[in-house]
Amino acid sequence: MVLPGAIWLFLFAYLPMPGVILAFKTYKLVKPPADAFIQNRFIYSLIHSPWVGLNNFKYLTLPTNIGATMTYIRNTVLYNLLFMVVGLVLSVALAVIIFELTNRFLAKFYHSVFFLPFFISWIVVAYVVYALGSSQGIINSLIVPLGYAPIEVYKQKAAWPFIFLLANIWKYTGNGSIVYLATITGIDRELYEAAAIDGAGKWKQFVHITLPHLVPVIVLLQILAVGRIFGSDFDMFYTLPNGSAIVRDVTQTLDVFVYGMLRSNLPLGYPAAAAFVQSIVGFVLILITNAIVRKVRPEMALF
Numbered sequence: 001m002v003l004p005g006a007i008w009l010f011l012f013a014y015l016p017m018p019g020v021i022l023a024f025k026t027y028k029l030v031k032p033p034a035d036a037f038i039q040n041r042f043i044y045s046l047i048h049s050p051w052v053g054l055n056n057f058k059y060l061t062l063p064t065n066i067g068a069t070m071t072y073i074r075n076t077v078l079y080n081l082l083f084m085v086v087g088l089v090l091s092v093a094l095a096v097i098i099f100e101l102t103n104r105f106l107a108k109f110y111h112s113v114f115f116l117p118f119f120i121s122w123i124v125v126a127y128v129v130y131a132l133g134s135s136q137g138i139i140n141s142l143i144v145p146l147g148y149a150p151i152e153v154y155k156q157k158a159a160w161p162f163i164f165l166l167a168n169i170w171k172y173t174g175n176g177s178i179v180y181l182a183t184i185t186g187i188d189r190e191l192y193e194a195a196a197i198d199g200a201g202k203w204k205q206f207v208h209i210t211l212p213h214l215v216p217v218i219v220l221l222q223i224l225a226v227g228r229i230f231g232s233d234f235d236m237f238y239t240l241p242n243g244s245a246i247v248r249d250v251t252q253t254l255d256v257f258v259y260g261m262l263r264s265n266l267p268l269g270y271p272a273a274a275a276f277v278q279s280i281v282g283f284v285l286i287l288i289t290n291a292i293v294r295k296v297r298p299e300m301a302l303f
Contacts, residue, residue: 023056023272025049056269057277076253080229083168084222090169091176092214096206098177099184111181114174122235125167129153129240154244160251167236183217184210219293219300227286230254230278254278
């Protein structure tokens with residue numbers, strides 16, 4: 001059962017890792033000589049491109065780029081913090097609500113309904129957002145005849161934090177509740193029966209039984225989430241704004257920034273350097289968060 005996931009992890013996470021040297025080189029695509037041991041053009045060019053040390057990283061801190069870089073970092077970190085807090089609360093709440101349903105068929109049905117959005121492409125969601133919030137969208141077609149001013153979400157920066165939050169909740173809450181629901185299912189039912197006999201209501205049962213059993217899982221998942229705080233859901237942040245330049249200051253994240261550099265004529269070392277910084281910062285944050293947890297509650301630490 002573990003083998004397919006292990007193979008996927010090796011192919012897409014570990015096998016490409018030598019490519020991080022691209023962040024320290026000026027990549028030049030050349031054709032390998034006929035007698036060269038490596039005939040793949042990309043790999044041969046990656047090995048033989050000249051080293052430039054940390055020069056590629058300086059691009060992110062140039063006076064013309066530092067403002068945009070800090071904006072992308074701000075957006076990435078703040079959106080992730082918002083998603084972590086709200087997603088945690090709603091995922092736990094959904095897991096508890098589904099578990100408390102006495103009709104198991106309805107419980108499975110509702111959980112399937114909430115889990116289904118996880119498989120829907122962000123491209124589809126982007127079309128829905130456009131159909132609802134564009135100048136000729138459904139919302140404006142309903143409110144303008146009533147005398148209200150038209151709403152154009154692609155021109156209003158203040159609307160996008162709410163749009164991203166709602167989209168994130170809609171897509172990931174059902175998937176995020178799976179682990180918590182599995183943990184709650186494994187709790188000994190005699191604990192709840194004893195609490196009920198002693199007069200504890202549902203809220204006290206949650207606070208004194210359910211939540212303490214969920215805390216180790218919550219801590220573990222939050223440690224991993226902190227490691228991804230400099231990354232973002234690229235598909236969501238790239239597709240939903242529909243390329244609107246007016247709201248770029250509140251919709252662009254580091255992943256979209258890296259992709260934009262890849263599409264430009266900039267040297268490949270620049271986006272590679274930005275992605276490398278994301279990975280290193282995420283790794284360091286995991287170590288720091290885990291060290292704090294290990295100091296406070298050693299049994300809950302990741303390692």
